Amino acid sequence: MLAIAESVTHQPTLWSDLIGANGFDEDSTFGGANRVASTFGHPLVAGAALVIIAFLVLVQSGRRPGIFFSIVVTGAVxxxxxxxxxxxxxxxxxxxxxxxxxxxxxxxxxxxTAIIGWLVVSLVPALNAAFESRVLNAPTQNETIRLNSLHELKASFSKNDKELWFGRGLGGSKIYLGQTGGNLGFGVYDNQYVTSLYDSGLPVVFAVIGLIVLGIIRARPSARMLAPLAASATTIFFFDGLYWPVIGLLFWMTVSLATAPTASRASARAN
Known part of the structure; x- marks a missing residue:
């Protein structure tokens, strides 16, 4: 609701102004954009968190979760x-x-959600302009940072860099980028998978992914239980999500949900 209120009132930095946490305000207002961040500090993090939360809400049965889902997703939009x-x-x-x-x-x-989102976007000119620029004209947007991350990873595979096998250590990529001029001048790869490969190494990353997949196979979750994980796994492809505490928490919550056996299966195994 706060995200929607910030957008409708044309105050994308309302919450950060109230608490004095203005470190990422430029990401909300850059180029005249109207990108709200709610209580999450950054519009990218807010969007990812709200989408994941929306699917976690929808796990519950009944009609009310569907209504809450629509409201939360509108906040993400x-x-x-x-x-x-x-x-x-x-x-x-x-x-x-x-x-x-x-x-x-x-x-x-x-x-x-589509109806509510359309109404909000239509009623707020600045949001309408930002949505048209960033979403409807997305193919024209500059994605060189993320593309360069993938290019660098491909080059590392070609050279069989040892750091891909042993990793740089937690936070090692940030230190490395700081020492080498960054990823086109930025200190992040803007892709959690690329960052994890460099920080932890291939064996660790593949082991974690393998354990998650094995857990899903054993649990055989319904689509309703698997959807939150699909949403979270997709969003972190576009930023270093697990290094933001709220996204890290939500991601592992979705993993737990997707890999936990249902009560009926757990009872059957016990018997």
């Missing part, structure tokens, strides 16, 4: 974060693989 929209799409696609009831639930929730 007004952050004008493309990664949040892609995370939303990933979660919805997983939901559509579920049973008829789950498909009906997500279709209804998305329909309500």
């Amino acid at each position: 007004v952050t004008v974060s493309r990664s949040a929209l892609l995370g939303l799409a990933a979660g919805v696609l997983i939901y559509l693989t579920g049973n008829h009831r789950q498909r009906s639930q997500i279709i209804g929730a998305i329909a309500v």
